[in-house]
Amino acid sequence: MAQLSGQPVVILPEGTQRYVGRDAQRLNILAARIIAETVRTTLGPKGMDKMLVDSLGDVTVTNDGATILDKIDLQHPAAKMMVEVAKTQDKEAGDGTTTAVVIAGELLRKAEELLDQNIHPSIIVKGYTMAAEKAQEILDSIAIKVDPEDEETLIKIAATSITGKNAESHKELFAKLAVKAVKQVAEKTEEGYSIDLDNIKIEKKAGESVEESELIRGVVIDKERVHPRMPTRVEGAKIALINEALEVKKTETDAKINITSPDQLMSFLDQEENMLKEMVEKIAEVGANVVFVQKGIDDLAQHYLAKKGILAVRRVKKSDMEKLAKATGAKIVTNVKDLTSDDLGHADLVEERKIAGESMIFVEGCRNPKAVTILIRGGTEHVIDEVERALEDALKVVKDVMEDGAVLPAGGAPEIELSIKLDEYAKEVGGKEALAIEAFAEALKIIPKTLAENAGLDTVDVLVKVISEHKNKGVGIGVDVFAGEPADMLERGIIAPLRVTKQAVKSASEAAIMILRIDDVIAAKASKPEGGQGGGMPGGMGGMGGMDMGM
Numbered sequence: 001m002a003q004l005s006g007q008p009v010v011i012l013p014e015g016t017q018r019y020v021g022r023d024a025q026r027l028n029i030l031a032a033r034i035i036a037e038t039v040r041t042t043l044g045p046k047g048m049d050k051m052l053v054d055s056l057g058d059v060t061v062t063n064d065g066a067t068i069l070d071k072i073d074l075q076h077p078a079a080k081m082m083v084e085v086a087k088t089q090d091k092e093a094g095d096g097t098t099t100a101v102v103i104a105g106e107l108l109r110k111a112e113e114l115l116d117q118n119i120h121p122s123i124i125v126k127g128y129t130m131a132a133e134k135a136q137e138i139l140d141s142i143a144i145k146v147d148p149e150d151e152e153t154l155i156k157i158a159a160t161s162i163t164g165k166n167a168e169s170h171k172e173l174f175a176k177l178a179v180k181a182v183k184q185v186a187e188k189t190e191e192g193y194s195i196d197l198d199n200i201k202i203e204k205k206a207g208e209s210v211e212e213s214e215l216i217r218g219v220v221i222d223k224e225r226v227h228p229r230m231p232t233r234v235e236g237a238k239i240a241l242i243n244e245a246l247e248v249k250k251t252e253t254d255a256k257i258n259i260t261s262p263d264q265l266m267s268f269l270d271q272e273e274n275m276l277k278e279m280v281e282k283i284a285e286v287g288a289n290v291v292f293v294q295k296g297i298d299d300l301a302q303h304y305l306a307k308k309g310i311l312a313v314r315r316v317k318k319s320d321m322e323k324l325a326k327a328t329g330a331k332i333v334t335n336v337k338d339l340t341s342d343d344l345g346h347a348d349l350v351e352e353r354k355i356a357g358e359s360m361i362f363v364e365g366c367r368n369p370k371a372v373t374i375l376i377r378g379g380t381e382h383v384i385d386e387v388e389r390a391l392e393d394a395l396k397v398v399k400d401v402m403e404d405g406a407v408l409p410a411g412g413a414p415e416i417e418l419s420i421k422l423d424e425y426a427k428e429v430g431g432k433e434a435l436a437i438e439a440f441a442e443a444l445k446i447i448p449k450t451l452a453e454n455a456g457l458d459t460v461d462v463l464v465k466v467i468s469e470h471k472n473k474g475v476g477i478g479v480d481v482f483a484g485e486p487a488d489m490l491e492r493g494i495i496a497p498l499r500v501t502k503q504a505v506k507s508a509s510e511a512a513i514m515i516l517r518i519d520d521v522i523a524a525k526a527s528k529p530e531g532g533q534g535g536g537m538p539g540g541m542g543g544m545g546g547m548d549m550g551m
Contacts, residue, residue: 017523025115028078032104035101036102044455078515081511081515119432138422147405153495177214198319205384207356210376213387218372223315238346240291242293273300291311327372328347351364376391411489448479462485480492
């Protein structure tokens with residue numbers, strides 16, 4: 001509302017909420033900090049789990065930051081920005097989502113203290129930007145180069161990433177599975193390694209125990225053979241991949257065939273039968289004894305394939321067809337007539353097995369498969385889902401190290417080093433920006449502090465000891481949450497990829513800076529839900545006033 005010659009001028013529609021200046025910053029910072037506090041208790045090997053129940057009553061039990069934030073139904077826009085931090089971290093580095101969100105929350109808490117001292121947001125933003133850039137340089141300088149071929153180091157990295165998750169009791173097994181799988185699908189290039197994790201298929205089946213999980217050097221398809229008379233086991237398999245239906249083709253345009261006598265009908269049916277027979281003859285002629293078809297297989301074609309002793313599977317997903325091609329060396333053929341013996345792939349064994357009461361096709365013993373499958377077993381669906389999340393993190397961190405060839409000590413060591421170095425940098429810079437750089441340095445201590453807190457240790461005591469030892473003994477000193485004292489993380493084999501920490505600091509600082517730059521929030525009135533009351537709450541701003549975060 002504005003006044004013009006005594007007349008009120010309505011600018012924003014009725015029901016719109018607006019927060020300006022310090023109010024907008026305070027509420028945005030509070031919303032972002034609540035999100036950081038929500039996931040903070042899950043950080044580290046002694047972190048706790050969250051139980052998330054959705055509107056349908058489905059339950060998820062996890063301590064994976066990205067999963068928690070993805071499943072929470074949030075309304076506040078600043079809170080949603082924190083979720084974006086976790087998603088970006090997950091996409092770019094695969095691990096460290098909780099770390100990124102916790103750092104962002106603490107950066108905003110420290111910024112609020114500076115705002116209370118009447119320091120302008122622009123100065124804080126400038127200081128934070130300088131600190132974030134300097135942090136990237138410091139991390140590069142303390143990174144330790146590793147050989148991407150060094151399996152022992154890769155297993156340590158995978159195990160560190162799994163520690164603290166529900167799969168921790170089997171971290172040795174899953175660390176080895178992750179390393180073997182990534183090394184198998186890695187493509188050597190001139191620059192180093194190129195790894196596409198889509199080539200590692202994860203299949204989950206409840207039943208047995210987690211120890212029964214295994215790596216299959218090939219592909220597992222959650223399908224069964226199409227005909228009971230087909231063999232269940234084919235050794236020395238020659239595999240054809242066909243991406244058309246083994247059925248009589250329908251005409252492109254609508255057509256009508258007039259049949260006036262029984263003879264014509266018989267010849268028409270014979271012709272259809274011959275076409276299907278020819279297709280099967282062609283497959284047998286090139287030497288294929290296993291066929292995977294992306295579309296359907298006619299009942300008659302199934303009968304002929306079974307007579308020839310060929311194992312056939314239909315309606316295989318496109319992504320699975322591509323993995324089969326990479327694993328067996330087969331070429332995907334669009335037309336059966338074009339199939340040749342050169343198009344066939346090879347596997348030592350193709351077998352249908354019953355897993356947890358369901359039939360699955362195992363394609364095993366491929367010569368040099370560029371696609372593999374990890375089959376996860378476990379007592380319940382919840383256990384399997386959490387193991388899958390831990391395994392995905394492990395696969396991603398192994399990929400990071402093989403591509404970058406650089407690691408850092410974990411356990412809060414890099415954050416302590418950054419904090420010490422940025423304090424020194426602040427003294428060099430001087431001016432009001434130095435206050436923001438010091439605040440940035442102080443905020444990074446939240447990681448070792450939280451690790452100690454979640455392990456039930458005296459945080460002040462542990463932090464003082466760790467920082468003192470870090471200064472005296474070097475970069476590798478971090479928090480050993482099991483012993484409750486400072487320890488050399490490199491000696492303990494607790495290491496993480498350089499990419500994870502760099503991305504966490506980058507994502508956190510960018511999110512904090514973006515939230516600090518907002519000085520005006522204009523929220524439109526929410527439309528009334530179907531059959532309910534509108535409640536007059538602005539769209540997407542549930543809880544801007546009372547901060548009932550819609551969680």
